[in-house]
Amino acid sequence: MNVFLFAIILLLIFMTLVFFVALWRKDNSIVDIAxxxxxxxxxxxxxxxxxxxxxxxxxxxxLITIWGLRLATHISLRKRREDGEDPRYRQWRESWGKTFIWRSFLQIFMLQGTIIFLVSLPILLVINKPGGELGALDLLGLLIWLIGFTFEAVGDWQLLRFKQSSANRGRIIQSGLWRYTRHPNYFGEATLWWGIMLIALNSPSGWLAVISPLLINFLLLKVSGIPMLESKYQGNAEFAAYKNRTNAFFPWMPKPKGE
Structure with a gap:
């Protein structure tokens, strides 16, 4: 068995266990912590x-340990403040009806496991064949990872503090990093995986690591990230004005109000 097959089997077992825990708790959104x-x-x-x-x-x-533990901790703290299952998963629970169990297993947990395997390719490639000594590409990758991690961690922290205030209930955060991009945490998530990919390029088969950030960017920009989140704010006048002034993804100076 090689490290890639090992990872597939391990993820199959782990995500199946998480699936059974979710069934017991009647809360599929724990997959986000996992x-x-x-x-x-x-x-x-x-x-x-x-x-x-x-x-x-x-x-x-x-790098992956710091990122993974911070993300899991952040989502755990966020779930404590929420009432039960995340609305996205609750909607699927209601709409799937009798097919809920097998569709949950395949479309949530097994799909998530597949994504995790593909995104984790950089570390698996380096474990398999690490390449030569550390060099300039590793340093560049580390710097890009630091930029991405800072955007993600600080953006999440600013949003959490904003939501803790009852005065902000129903409001749209537009301060801090959120002044320059509507999704600093998503921008940070995508950026840090580009940094990890650069480090993995030192592996003999490191070019395959590009699958990881490309998949992350596709999911965040086109599937479950920005489109799904912003669909909740359709018809919200405050968000419409914010959207008109502020870049969706890449940080940039906001347009003056009224333009």
């Missing part, structure tokens, strides 16, 4: 089973 943890699990078990203690492996393990 998302970041799955990367940490796959990375460390893959490294302990197939790694060679190369410095590039340790670098990527550190």
């Amino acid at each position: 998302y970041g943890l799955a990367f940490v699990l796959v990375s460390w078990t893959g490294f302990l089973s197939y790694g060679s203690s190369h410095s590039r492996q340790f670098l990527l393990l550190t």
